[in-house]
Amino acid sequence: MQPFLALLALACAAGSTAEQHWCYEIQAKEPNSNCIAPAQWPGDCQKNHQSPINIDTSKAKVNPNLKPFTFTGYNQKKKWEVVNDKHSVKVLLGDGISIAGGDLPAQYQAEQLHLHWSKESDRGSEHSIDGKHFAMEMHIVHKKEPSSNEVQGAKDNIAVLAFMVKVGDQVNEGFQPLVEALSHISTPNTNTTMKESSLQNMLPQKEKLVHYFRYQGSLTTPDCSETVIWTVFQEPIKLNQNQFQEFSTKLYYDQERKLNMKDNVRPLQQLGDRQVFRSRAPGQLLSLPLPTLLIPTLTCLVASFLQ
Structure with missing residues:
Protein backbone atom coordinates (compact mmCIF):
# COMPACT_ATOMS: atom_id res chain seq x y z
CA MET A 1 0.00 0.00 0.00
CA GLN A 2 2.77 2.45 0.91
CA PRO A 3 4.59 2.15 -2.48
CA PHE A 4 1.25 2.81 -4.20
CA LEU A 5 0.64 5.96 -2.12
CA ALA A 6 4.17 7.17 -2.83
CA LEU A 7 3.63 6.73 -6.58
CA LEU A 8 0.29 8.50 -6.33
CA ALA A 9 1.90 11.45 -4.54
CA LEU A 10 4.60 11.67 -7.19
CA ALA A 11 2.01 11.60 -9.95
CA CYS A 12 0.04 14.41 -8.29
CA ALA A 13 3.17 16.49 -7.85
CA ALA A 14 4.13 15.97 -11.48
CA GLY A 15 0.63 16.90 -12.60
CA SER A 16 0.70 20.07 -10.51
CA THR A 17 4.06 21.09 -12.00
CA ALA A 18 2.85 20.40 -15.53
CA GLU A 19 -0.21 22.58 -15.02
CA GLN A 20 1.81 25.52 -13.76
CA HIS A 21 3.39 27.75 -16.37
CA TRP A 22 4.78 31.26 -16.44
CA CYS A 23 2.47 34.14 -17.28
CA TYR A 24 2.08 37.88 -17.08
CA GLU A 25 0.58 39.77 -14.16
CA ILE A 26 -2.75 40.29 -15.91
CA GLN A 27 -3.12 36.49 -16.24
CA ALA A 28 -1.98 35.74 -12.70
CA LYS A 29 -4.72 38.02 -11.33
CA GLU A 30 -7.47 36.00 -13.03
CA PRO A 31 -9.71 33.90 -10.73
CA ASN A 32 -8.48 30.30 -10.35
CA SER A 33 -5.24 31.16 -12.08
CA ASN A 34 -2.50 28.59 -11.61
CA CYS A 35 0.32 30.34 -13.43
CA ILE A 36 3.58 31.86 -12.20
CA ALA A 37 3.63 35.68 -12.09
CA PRO A 38 6.75 37.68 -13.10
CA ALA A 39 7.96 38.16 -9.52
CA GLN A 40 8.32 34.37 -9.16
CA TRP A 41 9.58 33.47 -12.61
CA PRO A 42 12.17 30.65 -12.51
CA GLY A 43 15.57 30.20 -14.15
CA ASP A 44 17.85 33.25 -14.28
CA LEU A 286 28.66 66.64 -29.81
CA SER A 287 25.77 65.36 -27.74
CA LEU A 288 25.16 68.87 -26.38
CA PRO A 289 22.06 71.06 -26.69
CA LEU A 290 22.20 73.74 -29.40
CA PRO A 291 22.36 76.77 -27.01
CA THR A 292 25.40 75.24 -25.30
CA LEU A 293 27.16 75.10 -28.65
CA LEU A 294 26.03 78.52 -29.89
CA ILE A 295 26.91 80.67 -26.86
CA PRO A 296 30.73 80.17 -27.03
CA THR A 297 30.65 80.60 -30.80
CA LEU A 298 28.73 83.90 -30.61
CA THR A 299 31.00 85.14 -27.82
CA CYS A 300 34.08 84.57 -29.98
CA LEU A 301 32.45 86.33 -32.95
CA VAL A 302 31.50 89.39 -30.87
CA ALA A 303 34.98 89.57 -29.34
CA SER A 304 36.58 89.45 -32.78
CA PHE A 305 34.26 92.19 -34.06
CA LEU A 306 35.06 94.53 -31.16
CA GLN A 307 38.87 94.19 -31.54
Whole structure:
Protein backbone atom coordinates (compact mmCIF):
# COMPACT_ATOMS: atom_id res chain seq x y z
CA MET A 1 0.00 0.00 0.00
CA GLN A 2 2.77 2.45 0.91
CA PRO A 3 4.59 2.15 -2.48
CA PHE A 4 1.25 2.81 -4.20
CA LEU A 5 0.64 5.96 -2.12
CA ALA A 6 4.17 7.17 -2.83
CA LEU A 7 3.63 6.73 -6.58
CA LEU A 8 0.29 8.50 -6.33
CA ALA A 9 1.90 11.45 -4.54
CA LEU A 10 4.60 11.67 -7.19
CA ALA A 11 2.01 11.60 -9.95
CA CYS A 12 0.04 14.41 -8.29
CA ALA A 13 3.17 16.49 -7.85
CA ALA A 14 4.13 15.97 -11.48
CA GLY A 15 0.63 16.90 -12.60
CA SER A 16 0.70 20.07 -10.51
CA THR A 17 4.06 21.09 -12.00
CA ALA A 18 2.85 20.40 -15.53
CA GLU A 19 -0.21 22.58 -15.02
CA GLN A 20 1.81 25.52 -13.76
CA HIS A 21 3.39 27.75 -16.37
CA TRP A 22 4.78 31.26 -16.44
CA CYS A 23 2.47 34.14 -17.28
CA TYR A 24 2.08 37.88 -17.08
CA GLU A 25 0.58 39.77 -14.16
CA ILE A 26 -2.75 40.29 -15.91
CA GLN A 27 -3.12 36.49 -16.24
CA ALA A 28 -1.98 35.74 -12.70
CA LYS A 29 -4.72 38.02 -11.33
CA GLU A 30 -7.47 36.00 -13.03
CA PRO A 31 -9.71 33.90 -10.73
CA ASN A 32 -8.48 30.30 -10.35
CA SER A 33 -5.24 31.16 -12.08
CA ASN A 34 -2.50 28.59 -11.61
CA CYS A 35 0.32 30.34 -13.43
CA ILE A 36 3.58 31.86 -12.20
CA ALA A 37 3.63 35.68 -12.09
CA PRO A 38 6.75 37.68 -13.10
CA ALA A 39 7.96 38.16 -9.52
CA GLN A 40 8.32 34.37 -9.16
CA TRP A 41 9.58 33.47 -12.61
CA PRO A 42 12.17 30.65 -12.51
CA GLY A 43 15.57 30.20 -14.15
CA ASP A 44 17.85 33.25 -14.28
CA CYS A 45 14.93 35.66 -13.74
CA GLN A 46 16.07 36.56 -10.20
CA LYS A 47 19.64 37.49 -11.23
CA ASN A 48 21.12 41.01 -11.44
CA HIS A 49 21.61 41.72 -15.17
CA GLN A 50 18.01 41.42 -16.28
CA SER A 51 15.85 43.12 -18.91
CA PRO A 52 13.93 45.29 -19.61
CA ILE A 53 15.29 48.50 -18.08
CA ASN A 54 14.61 52.21 -18.10
CA ILE A 55 17.11 53.96 -20.35
CA ASP A 56 18.24 57.25 -18.83
CA THR A 57 19.54 59.11 -21.88
CA SER A 58 21.46 61.63 -19.73
CA LYS A 59 23.59 58.79 -18.31
CA ALA A 60 24.14 56.88 -21.56
CA LYS A 61 27.77 57.13 -22.68
CA VAL A 62 28.67 57.68 -26.34
CA ASN A 63 30.52 54.68 -27.77
CA PRO A 64 32.21 55.56 -31.10
CA ASN A 65 32.25 51.86 -32.03
CA LEU A 66 28.44 51.76 -32.23
CA LYS A 67 28.35 52.34 -35.97
CA PRO A 68 25.53 51.56 -38.44
CA PHE A 69 24.35 47.97 -38.85
CA THR A 70 24.55 45.89 -41.99
CA PHE A 71 21.10 44.40 -42.62
CA THR A 72 21.13 41.35 -44.89
CA GLY A 73 17.86 39.99 -46.28
CA TYR A 74 15.74 42.60 -44.52
CA ASN A 75 14.46 43.77 -47.91
CA GLN A 76 13.37 40.29 -49.06
CA LYS A 77 9.62 39.86 -49.42
CA LYS A 78 8.38 36.61 -47.93
CA LYS A 79 5.20 34.92 -46.72
CA TRP A 80 6.07 34.19 -43.10
CA GLU A 81 4.33 31.90 -40.66
CA VAL A 82 2.79 33.79 -37.75
CA VAL A 83 1.81 32.14 -34.46
CA ASN A 84 -0.16 32.89 -31.30
CA ASP A 85 2.23 31.27 -28.80
CA LYS A 86 0.06 31.99 -25.70
CA HIS A 87 2.22 34.96 -24.71
CA SER A 88 2.49 37.07 -27.87
CA VAL A 89 2.21 37.05 -31.64
CA LYS A 90 5.38 35.58 -33.14
CA VAL A 91 6.58 35.79 -36.76
CA LEU A 92 8.97 32.96 -37.72
CA LEU A 93 11.58 34.48 -40.00
CA GLY A 94 13.38 31.42 -41.35
CA ASP A 95 16.70 31.66 -43.21
CA GLY A 96 18.53 34.36 -45.11
CA ILE A 97 18.04 37.31 -42.74
CA SER A 98 20.94 38.51 -40.62
CA ILE A 99 22.69 41.51 -39.08
CA ALA A 100 26.32 42.49 -38.58
CA GLY A 101 28.17 45.65 -37.61
CA GLY A 102 26.93 47.84 -34.78
CA ASP A 103 29.92 46.62 -32.70
CA LEU A 104 28.49 43.09 -32.63
CA PRO A 105 31.19 40.42 -32.23
CA ALA A 106 29.90 38.29 -35.13
CA GLN A 107 27.10 37.92 -37.67
CA TYR A 108 23.68 37.08 -36.18
CA GLN A 109 20.91 35.16 -37.90
CA ALA A 110 17.32 36.35 -37.44
CA GLU A 111 14.99 33.73 -35.96
CA GLN A 112 11.73 35.44 -35.05
CA LEU A 113 10.07 38.71 -34.16
CA HIS A 114 7.37 39.26 -31.57
CA LEU A 115 5.65 42.18 -29.86
CA HIS A 116 4.59 43.40 -26.44
CA TRP A 117 1.65 45.78 -26.00
CA SER A 118 -1.12 47.21 -23.87
CA LYS A 119 -4.57 48.55 -24.67
CA GLU A 120 -3.32 52.00 -23.61
CA SER A 121 -0.78 53.90 -25.71
CA ASP A 122 1.61 54.70 -22.85
CA ARG A 123 2.25 51.37 -21.11
CA GLY A 124 2.77 48.66 -23.72
CA SER A 125 6.53 48.73 -24.18
CA GLU A 126 8.85 46.69 -21.97
CA HIS A 127 11.73 49.17 -22.03
CA SER A 128 11.15 52.80 -21.17
CA ILE A 129 13.20 55.81 -22.29
CA ASP A 130 13.62 58.55 -19.70
CA GLY A 131 10.72 57.02 -17.81
CA LYS A 132 8.39 57.03 -20.82
CA HIS A 133 6.71 53.84 -22.00
CA PHE A 134 5.32 53.46 -25.52
CA ALA A 135 2.23 51.79 -26.98
CA MET A 136 4.12 48.67 -28.06
CA GLU A 137 7.60 47.23 -28.43
CA MET A 138 8.81 44.95 -31.22
CA HIS A 139 11.74 42.57 -30.73
CA ILE A 140 13.63 41.00 -33.63
CA VAL A 141 15.56 38.11 -32.11
CA HIS A 142 18.85 37.03 -33.71
CA LYS A 143 21.14 34.18 -32.74
CA LYS A 144 24.91 34.24 -33.15
CA GLU A 145 26.03 32.15 -36.09
CA PRO A 146 27.85 29.03 -34.88
CA SER A 147 31.63 28.95 -34.81
CA SER A 148 34.24 26.46 -33.66
CA ASN A 149 35.05 28.48 -30.53
CA GLU A 150 31.47 29.27 -29.47
CA VAL A 151 30.84 29.06 -25.73
CA GLN A 152 27.51 27.68 -24.54
CA GLY A 153 25.65 30.34 -22.53
CA ALA A 154 28.01 33.15 -23.56
CA LYS A 155 26.76 36.67 -22.86
CA ASP A 156 26.68 37.51 -26.59
CA ASN A 157 24.83 34.48 -28.00
CA ILE A 158 21.67 36.49 -28.75
CA ALA A 159 21.23 39.94 -30.27
CA VAL A 160 17.81 41.57 -29.98
CA LEU A 161 16.82 44.68 -31.93
CA ALA A 162 14.10 46.53 -30.00
CA PHE A 163 11.81 49.10 -31.62
CA MET A 164 9.40 51.29 -29.71
CA VAL A 165 5.97 51.66 -31.34
CA LYS A 166 3.83 54.78 -31.01
CA VAL A 167 0.35 55.59 -32.27
CA GLY A 168 0.14 58.00 -35.22
CA ASP A 169 -2.44 59.11 -37.77
CA GLN A 170 -1.35 57.28 -40.91
CA VAL A 171 -1.80 53.60 -41.66
CA ASN A 172 1.53 51.75 -41.61
CA GLU A 173 1.35 49.71 -44.83
CA GLY A 174 4.44 47.71 -43.88
CA PHE A 175 2.65 46.39 -40.77
CA GLN A 176 -0.67 45.72 -42.46
CA PRO A 177 0.05 42.08 -43.49
CA LEU A 178 0.73 41.22 -39.84
CA VAL A 179 -2.31 43.14 -38.62
CA GLU A 180 -4.56 41.31 -41.11
CA ALA A 181 -3.21 37.95 -39.94
CA LEU A 182 -4.23 38.50 -36.30
CA SER A 183 -7.88 37.48 -36.74
CA HIS A 184 -6.70 34.05 -37.96
CA ILE A 185 -4.68 33.31 -34.79
CA SER A 186 -7.05 34.54 -32.08
CA THR A 187 -6.51 31.60 -29.74
CA PRO A 188 -3.31 30.01 -28.37
CA ASN A 189 -1.27 27.58 -30.48
CA THR A 190 -2.86 28.63 -33.76
CA ASN A 191 -0.92 29.75 -36.81
CA THR A 192 -1.42 31.20 -40.28
CA THR A 193 0.64 32.60 -43.16
CA MET A 194 1.02 36.33 -43.63
CA LYS A 195 0.69 38.05 -46.97
CA GLU A 196 4.03 38.78 -48.62
CA SER A 197 6.00 41.28 -46.56
CA SER A 198 9.54 42.45 -45.79
CA LEU A 199 11.17 43.42 -42.52
CA GLN A 200 12.52 46.60 -44.04
CA ASN A 201 8.98 47.86 -44.70
CA MET A 202 8.09 47.38 -41.03
CA LEU A 203 10.98 49.49 -39.71
CA PRO A 204 11.76 53.21 -39.61
CA GLN A 205 13.76 54.64 -42.53
CA LYS A 206 17.28 53.25 -42.71
CA GLU A 207 18.96 56.61 -42.08
CA LYS A 208 17.12 56.78 -38.73
CA LEU A 209 18.58 53.45 -37.57
CA VAL A 210 21.96 54.99 -36.73
CA HIS A 211 20.59 56.31 -33.43
CA TYR A 212 20.40 53.57 -30.79
CA PHE A 213 21.23 52.48 -27.25
CA ARG A 214 23.20 49.39 -26.26
CA TYR A 215 23.47 47.37 -23.07
CA GLN A 216 24.02 43.81 -21.87
CA GLY A 217 20.94 42.06 -20.51
CA SER A 218 18.63 39.07 -20.61
CA LEU A 219 15.64 37.57 -22.31
CA THR A 220 12.44 39.15 -20.95
CA THR A 221 10.67 35.79 -20.62
CA PRO A 222 11.71 32.68 -18.68
CA ASP A 223 14.32 31.41 -18.35
CA CYS A 224 15.52 35.07 -18.56
CA SER A 225 18.96 33.88 -19.70
CA GLU A 226 21.56 36.69 -19.41
CA THR A 227 22.95 36.13 -22.89
CA VAL A 228 21.50 39.10 -24.79
CA ILE A 229 23.13 42.08 -26.46
CA TRP A 230 20.31 44.63 -26.52
CA THR A 231 20.00 47.35 -29.17
CA VAL A 232 17.13 49.77 -28.47
CA PHE A 233 16.47 52.15 -31.35
CA GLN A 234 15.61 55.77 -30.68
CA GLU A 235 13.30 56.27 -33.68
CA PRO A 236 9.88 54.68 -33.04
CA ILE A 237 7.69 52.79 -35.48
CA LYS A 238 4.30 54.46 -36.01
CA LEU A 239 1.02 52.56 -36.26
CA ASN A 240 -2.45 53.88 -36.93
CA GLN A 241 -4.81 53.74 -33.92
CA ASN A 242 -6.94 51.03 -35.53
CA GLN A 243 -3.88 48.90 -36.33
CA PHE A 244 -2.69 49.24 -32.74
CA GLN A 245 -6.05 48.24 -31.26
CA GLU A 246 -6.23 45.07 -33.36
CA PHE A 247 -3.58 43.40 -31.19
CA SER A 248 -5.54 43.76 -27.94
CA THR A 249 -8.94 42.95 -29.47
CA LYS A 250 -8.21 40.10 -31.90
CA LEU A 251 -5.82 38.01 -29.77
CA TYR A 252 -6.59 36.00 -26.61
CA TYR A 253 -4.54 34.28 -23.92
CA ASP A 254 -7.05 31.43 -23.62
CA GLN A 255 -8.99 29.03 -25.82
CA GLU A 256 -12.29 30.25 -24.36
CA ARG A 257 -11.56 33.85 -25.52
CA LYS A 258 -12.26 35.28 -22.07
CA LEU A 259 -9.01 37.21 -21.59
CA ASN A 260 -7.77 39.50 -24.34
CA MET A 261 -4.03 39.39 -24.94
CA LYS A 262 -2.64 42.67 -23.63
CA ASP A 263 -0.17 43.93 -21.00
CA ASN A 264 2.20 41.11 -21.99
CA VAL A 265 5.01 43.16 -20.47
CA ARG A 266 7.65 42.21 -17.91
CA PRO A 267 8.14 44.90 -15.22
CA LEU A 268 11.29 47.03 -15.37
CA GLN A 269 14.45 45.57 -13.84
CA GLN A 270 17.27 47.39 -12.02
CA LEU A 271 20.23 48.50 -14.13
CA GLY A 272 22.64 47.74 -11.26
CA ASP A 273 26.32 47.96 -12.16
CA ARG A 274 25.74 48.00 -15.92
CA GLN A 275 26.41 50.88 -18.30
CA VAL A 276 24.10 51.91 -21.14
CA PHE A 277 25.89 53.18 -24.25
CA ARG A 278 24.61 55.22 -27.16
CA SER A 279 25.68 55.51 -30.77
CA ARG A 280 27.02 58.65 -32.34
CA ALA A 281 25.44 59.17 -35.73
CA PRO A 282 27.64 60.20 -38.70
CA GLY A 283 28.13 63.95 -38.65
CA GLN A 284 27.01 64.26 -35.04
CA LEU A 285 29.69 66.41 -33.42
CA LEU A 286 28.66 66.64 -29.81
CA SER A 287 25.77 65.36 -27.74
CA LEU A 288 25.16 68.87 -26.38
CA PRO A 289 22.06 71.06 -26.69
CA LEU A 290 22.20 73.74 -29.40
CA PRO A 291 22.36 76.77 -27.01
CA THR A 292 25.40 75.24 -25.30
CA LEU A 293 27.16 75.10 -28.65
CA LEU A 294 26.03 78.52 -29.89
CA ILE A 295 26.91 80.67 -26.86
CA PRO A 296 30.73 80.17 -27.03
CA THR A 297 30.65 80.60 -30.80
CA LEU A 298 28.73 83.90 -30.61
CA THR A 299 31.00 85.14 -27.82
CA CYS A 300 34.08 84.57 -29.98
CA LEU A 301 32.45 86.33 -32.95
CA VAL A 302 31.50 89.39 -30.87
CA ALA A 303 34.98 89.57 -29.34
CA SER A 304 36.58 89.45 -32.78
CA PHE A 305 34.26 92.19 -34.06
CA LEU A 306 35.06 94.53 -31.16
CA GLN A 307 38.87 94.19 -31.54
